[in-house]
Amino acid sequence: MSDRTETTHARTRRLPQINPVWLLLAALVAGIILMNPGFVEPTGYMNFLKRAAPLAILAAGQVYVITSGGFDLSVGSLITLVVVGSSMLTNNDPAATYWVIPLMLGMGLGVGVVNGLVVCFLRVPSLIATLGMMITLNGLAFLWSGGAPRGYLPDTYRFFGRELVRDVPLVGFIPVSVIVLFVVVGILAWLMHRTNLGRQVHAIGDNPVAARLAGVAVNRVRITAFMLSGLSAAIAGILLGGFAGVSTDVGSGYELQAITAAVLGGAQLLGGRGSVFAAFGGALALTAIFTLLNFLGLPQPVRQVVQGLILIAAVALAMHRRKQTGT
Amino acid sequence: MKRILMATGAFAVSVVPLHAQNFDDPQEFAKQQEQLQAEPMGPEGQPWLQHIGGEMTETADLGLEAPATVCFSNAGVNNPWRVVGYTNMMQEVANHESIGDFVHVDAEGSDDKQIADINDLLAGGDCDVMIVSPNTTAALTPAVERACEDMPVIVFDRGVNTDCPVTFVHPIGGYGFGIQGAEFIVENVDEGSNVLMLRILPGVDVLETRYSAGRRILDEAGMNIVGAEFTDGDNAKTKSIVEDYLMRGDIDAVWMDAGATAVAAIEAFEDSGYEIPVFVGEDQQDFLRKWQDEDLTAIAPTYPTFQWRTAVIAAARVIEGEPVPAPEWVLPQPAITQDELADYVNPAMPPLHYAMCGCESMENYPDAWGGN
Numbered sequence: 001m002s003d004r005t006e007t008t009h010a011r012t013r014r015l016p017q018i019n020p021v022w023l024l025l026a027a028l029v030a031g032i033i034l035m036n037p038g039f040v041e042p043t044g045y046m047n048f049l050k051r052a053a054p055l056a057i058l059a060a061g062q063v064y065v066i067t068s069g070g071f072d073l074s075v076g077s078l079i080t081l082v083v084v085g086s087s088m089l090t091n092n093d094p095a096a097t098y099w100v101i102p103l104m105l106g107m108g109l110g111v112g113v114v115n116g117l118v119v120c121f122l123r124v125p126s127l128i129a130t131l132g133m134m135i136t137l138n139g140l141a142f143l144w145s146g147g148a149p150r151g152y153l154p155d156t157y158r159f160f161g162r163e164l165v166r167d168v169p170l171v172g173f174i175p176v177s178v179i180v181l182f183v184v185v186g187i188l189a190w191l192m193h194r195t196n197l198g199r200q201v202h203a204i205g206d207n208p209v210a211a212r213l214a215g216v217a218v219n220r221v222r223i224t225a226f227m228l229s230g231l232s233a234a235i236a237g238i239l240l241g242g243f244a245g246v247s248t249d250v251g252s253g254y255e256l257q258a259i260t261a262a263v264l265g266g267a268q269l270l271g272g273r274g275s276v277f278a279a280f281g282g283a284l285a286l287t288a289i290f291t292l293l294n295f296l297g298l299p300q301p302v303r304q305v306v307q308g309l310i311l312i313a314a315v316a317l318a319m320h321r322r323k324q325t326g327t
Numbered sequence: 328m329k330r331i332l333m334a335t336g337a338f339a340v341s342v343v344p345l346h347a348q349n350f351d352d353p354q355e356f357a358k359q360q361e362q363l364q365a366e367p368m369g370p371e372g373q374p375w376l377q378h379i380g381g382e383m384t385e386t387a388d389l390g391l392e393a394p395a396t397v398c399f400s401n402a403g404v405n406n407p408w409r410v411v412g413y414t415n416m417m418q419e420v421a422n423h424e425s426i427g428d429f430v431h432v433d434a435e436g437s438d439d440k441q442i443a444d445i446n447d448l449l450a451g452g453d454c455d456v457m458i459v460s461p462n463t464t465a466a467l468t469p470a471v472e473r474a475c476e477d478m479p480v481i482v483f484d485r486g487v488n489t490d491c492p493v494t495f496v497h498p499i500g501g502y503g504f505g506i507q508g509a510e511f512i513v514e515n516v517d518e519g520s521n522v523l524m525l526r527i528l529p530g531v532d533v534l535e536t537r538y539s540a541g542r543r544i545l546d547e548a549g550m551n552i553v554g555a556e557f558t559d560g561d562n563a564k565t566k567s568i569v570e571d572y573l574m575r576g577d578i579d580a581v582w583m584d585a586g587a588t589a590v591a592a593i594e595a596f597e598d599s600g601y602e603i604p605v606f607v608g609e610d611q612q613d614f615l616r617k618w619q620d621e622d623l624t625a626i627a628p629t630y631p632t633f634q635w636r637t638a639v640i641a642a643a644r645v646i647e648g649e650p651v652p653a654p655e656w657v658l659p660q661p662a663i664t665q666d667e668l669a670d671y672v673n674p675a676m677p678p679l680h681y682a683m684c685g686c687e688s689m690e691n692y693p694d695a696w697g698g699n
Contacts, residue, residue, distance in 0.1 A: 148410040149407075162594075
């Protein structure tokens with residue numbers, strides 16, 4: 001995992017050692033600043049971080065599942081279920097927020113447990129298990145709401161996704177969602193890179209048989225990875241509902257974006273390698289691509305072509321670098 | 328997954344020759360502009376019974392006996408507009424003794440399923456009258472033609488390329504919707520003002536015509552259109568797009584081709600600390616409430632859900648042998664203005680309830696529509 005010895009020997013190889021996702025992000029941000037100098041103002045970059053927060057949190061959770069050798073496709077529909085469910089349960093009552101939010105976080109963990117159990121004990125590949133869960137949750141959200149949301153989210157609930165903390169020295173203001181973002185990514189990064197759990201997640205993704213023989217409780221670690229992914233989806237749902245209000249398809253497409261962000265950050269599909277910080281960088285880069293293309297004012301079909309090409313190129317670059325470093 | 332399909336679709340639309348269907352037809356534009364001014368015929372205050380122009384057709388010779396079975400092939404109940412419309416419809420069915428059974432089949436937004444649905448209904452042999460709300464125009468035309476051979480057919484919402492149905496029930500149309508919003512903007516801001524146009528997605532006929540009509544009027548009035556953006560009907564994306572535009576300059580008016588994300592767009596102004604400009608939304612309750620609470624300068628063009636009632640009324644008239652407006656039953660398409668706002672705002676209704684439902688006086692209002 002560490003190439004420290006190599007770097008000291010060959011100074012010239014230091015540059016490629018930087019995860020390319022940060023170079024990509026820097027290039028994109030430079031492009032955005034060029035298009036819109038206002039981006040260097042707090043309003044500019046704080047809006048950007050606020051917008052990236054749900055995806056970044058989702059990617060930080062997804063990277064656990066990917067590193068452990070799986071996929072979690074259910075997160076997008078879980079986001080939808082959280083937003084629709086919250087609007088049904090709060091029913092315009094500001095006081096309801098205090099039990100609805102913990103309930104939704106619990107639901108995220110619960111969906112993760114079920115995903116994990118199905119993968120571990122029913123031996124369903126995670127791609128299929130979570131695809132089934134995605135369809136099921138979409139159906140549940142539709143059943144619950146009858147196809148049209150029935151309530152508003154009260155301001156107490158929307159606090160996390162919408163409000164700002166004002167009068168902060170240096171930057172002026174910080175959106176609450178950006179604070180949530182740093183806390184969640186910080187905790188997930190610490191768990192992944194500083195604790196035994198993180199090492200075990202890497203181990204079972206790399207070689208589950210070897211990990212089991214070495215004494216890792218493979219099933220327990222795998223289920224924990226799915227729980228963290230589910231929890232991150234619930235948090236992302238609470239932020240998205242807060243940011244923009246209720247709609248019945250808020251989460252659609254987020255599962256693929258989260259996987260893309262993790263892979264942009266160098267996570268290895270099928271497991272064994274992944275970094276929470278790099279996935280965070282991947283999510284920022286992905287959001288930066290969307291923002292830059294917005295600013296360029298290209299017609300929609302052209303944007304989609306460019307977006308797809310940038311993604312393929314970025315992941316190809318990440319793979320190339322991996323071959324070079326031999327990891 | 329949906330995004331990918333949309334992307335493929337958008338790409339296909341951009342590659343396939345656009346002249347296949349003309350979304351900017353000056354004749355149709357002029358016709359709908361005229362219809363907006365026309366005095367509708369029929370009982371006042373009950374727009375679902377009114378019609379603009381068109382001849383009446385006798386239906387007595389169709390030889391149906393009450394009570395008859397009405398079959399409804401529905402494109403889908405997959406968005407809040409269709410949910411409200413379908414509720415209107417089921418409530419209206421209860422008003423007609425001449426309708427014995429009402430059979431509903433939901434195509435879930437798929438052309439193939441709807442074609443199969445219609446064939447199944449025909450093969451079943453139980454239907455006396457068929458109502459079709461086509462998923463897409465060209466694909467459903469042959470299936471509707473087959474149905475016409477067996478029984479009277481009533482088409483509503485989107486049309487088909489055949490005149491075999493007894494009548495085609497629809498409001499004035501997309502051009503009319505675009506005209507109402509854009510004219511309101513022109514009346515309320517100065518020449519050369521910055522207008523942002525927000526659209527859901529490209530390539531859908533009813534949305535493209537709204538846009539082309541709106542654009543034509545704004546261009547002719549010398550407005551500065553700062554952008555025309557696709558939001559995918561997504562709240563978060565809408566809010567982000569508007570925030571990005573606000574970082575680059577002032578916006579004096581916002582025109583939208585549909586109102587589901589109007590509140591998110593308004594919040595972008597609020598959260599960035601700007602005054603809310605002139606706004607074109609739609610008749611969703613959340614927008615109307617915001618309009619009232621914040622005292623906006625706004626208008627809500629509608630694509631009225633009461634047409635779902637009219638389709639049932641047309642079917643009942645066919646069974647009873649009463650005349651119906653034909654070959655098209657063009658319904659009025661009122662826009663909600665400041666003067667009428669208070670009549671339509673109802674905090675008891677769900678946020679995405681479409682206020683122009685013509686359903687307030689129906690028996691199970693508001694419970695059946697999800698109101699408290």
